Amino acid sequence: MNILGISAFYHDSAACLVQDGKIVAAAQEERFTRIKHDENFPVNAVRYCLAEGGVDPDGLDAVAFYDKPINKFVRILETYMSIAPRGLKPYMLALPIWMKKKLWIPLQIDKSLELAGLKMPDHLYFPEHHESHAASAFYPSPFESAAILTVDGVGEWAASTIGHGRGREMEILKDLKFPHSLGLLYSAFTYFTGFRVNSGEYKLMGLAPYGEEKYKDLILDKLLTIRDDGSFRLNMEYFAYLDDVKMTNDKFAELFGGPARQAESEISARERDIAKSIQVVTEEIVLKMANHAHDLTGEKNLCMAGGVALNCVANGRLLREGPFDDIWIQPAAGDAGGALGAALTVWHLVEEKPRIVVPGKDSMQGSYLGPDFEDDEIEAYLKQNGYVGKRVEDEDAWAKEIAQIMADEKVVGLCQGRMEFGPRALGGRSIIGDARSSKMQTVMNLKIKYRESFRPFAPSCLEERASDFFELDCPSPYMLLVAPVKRARCKGIDDTDSVPMREQINQLRSDVPAITHVDYSARVQTVTEESNRRYYKIIRAFEAETGYGIIINTSFNVRGEPIVCTPEDGYRCFMRTEMDVLVLGSFILRKEDQPAWDQADDWQQEFKLD
Amino acid sequence: MAEEIYRQNRVSDVVWHWQKEGGAPTPSTRKAEIIKGLVGIVIGYSIAAFLYFKKGHTGMPVFIVSVSTIITCCAFFIPPAFHRIEAGFNRLAHGVGVALAYILLVPLFYTFFVCSHACMAVMGIDKLKLKKPANEETFWEERDPITDKSYYRKQF
Amino acid sequence: MRSLKYLGRLLKELGQYAWQNKAWWLIPLVLILLAFGILMGVTQTTLPFIYTMF
Incomplete structure (x- = not known):
């Protein structure tokens, strides 16, 4: 049975194909259209998934859309009814789009399937938004039963839910409704600190360790009322997302001593302290919610999804301080993952098909669910364009050569195997480098990624070596947990407070400085041979070369650009930046061997800064 | 000897258009x-x-x-010329569409939505829970379990 | 034809929603919005042929 899952129209639209319960393909539309967080109907992602699954023209059995459009529409109308005569601006922006597109989901699905040469199936399903998130967290998890926590901006009405999963059964027990949303609260601070909502949340999280929690009490006192079970109400007098097209209002600015920071302007101590304060408040709410989920379900495992589940600092703290033995987080925790959850809901809850759990092993296949490209095709492409690359068929020799390049402090763009599903690059479409290098963070940020220099890089580490580097006693295959760097490896840990931010960035904090954040933590990806053989071999070869089974891993893109998908995207990004070497499948391409790049393109104009 | 042309597989053919010049x-x-x-x-x-x-x-x-x-x-x-003409008309159509949206939707907002707001205020309906919370022990709301599978077929 | 099929489905489901949730206000509002939508849609689709009216 072929079930197509779709998420669309908010941010990060995506498609996913589930064949007889197995996740066969999943991808975000942005990777194909090259528009970051593309929210349009995922026509290209749908076509990809159906091609990957080899689905015949009349072979699609069901389509599942990740939310209930009518409920969402009614929520929007009731919001305007609650706030009128305020709110004309968002009303004028929202209603025409609803009338034109968002109320016509079945028609859009029909049209996109026609474009892909497929017949519209008779069965069309609409699981609820947070149910899709919950399903994406629980069904692929390695747990037979678990508590489920979903936290994001908003779905239909719900903004956070607690659920319970057992076998193939799953049930949402409680929810917190719009506008009282943790996701929107975090986004409000993202906006106020001058970053883009729905994409700058990572930056706010990355900025937090540079500040102090000076505004925590103010936030707790003025902006929200929290109960011990993690439920809360926002004081909407300070927020503008109901009646305007921005997140916070003048009263909010007054509370924090001045207007919101302008994008791209200097980051001051105020923004750093605000970032730290809201991060701590978020962590505390998530911890309380998790405690409540534990009390309600009595489970020892927790599954999480929703945009807030991508807050890996909160996740790390939850793992260390929370009541659960183990946590599993859907790697595509944002709205893209809703496509997957919707399809799995249909398989398990509508079709009532059993769920097979392999203890200790999830069914996400490392989240490598996107397209792969054959070496012969890459060769033909390189030849056609006159690009120069060396084909290294033997995997060990290939890995060794890449490891040697990295050990020389060179930066490598890696485009091999299937593309990742979700916001993290996990070795399929990554930029990699030497974690021991003291200059790597600055070089990669300023010369390769063209992004803010304070932003940290994450490590990919052999799973068996993770405990040598980090205070981490469980795998973190999806880079969704932040863990402290082993204290014995840290340098100058006691005297950071007195150092200004700019100097803190360049401070040598450990023997793996490029991946050690200013608070001596790292967002870890553990790699096994089983999850990604070729990537594992690169890190192992690097260990053989240097004694360190750990490398830097950042997504293969420049600022504002979606992660690369095809070898052509990879080559373009390689030539536009100061990257030294590009790996396309079995091919290794050195910058100095390439013909002059005569494409007069400017990525800063092509991609809107995030 | 003629160069052998690489034939893309089904997946690549859908996602990577390097053989189709400029995405014909x-x-x-x-x-x-x-x-x-x-x-x-x-x-x-x-x-x-x-x-x-x-x-x-x-x-x-x-x-x-x-x-x-x-x-x-x-x-x-001359498709390029036609594209230009079409783009011009589309811009015009978009402008007219926006103007029409304002002409139709603004009066609706100030009649229906403002009146609804007044009615809700009179009836004491606080759908968004904007009033200051009292002494509720919790803000979590219980959910009813889904018992009917037809729920998944509906858009609501 | 296809659009009409899905319009019928949408109206039916909106009606069911209104009935189930006693949200009667939804029916006139949706009918007005759909009428506006159709008017805007028709205007925008016919505009490219406006030169024929010169």
């Missing part, structure tokens, strides 16, 4: 353009005929026939 227009796009051109000429000629035969005008029918013919010829033979 698909047959369906071309077809749509030709249909648009034909519709334009049919409408144009009909109106011109009406003006000429029924109203006795001469200048305007000639102008309409000329413009319709040029645009249709562009649709058939």
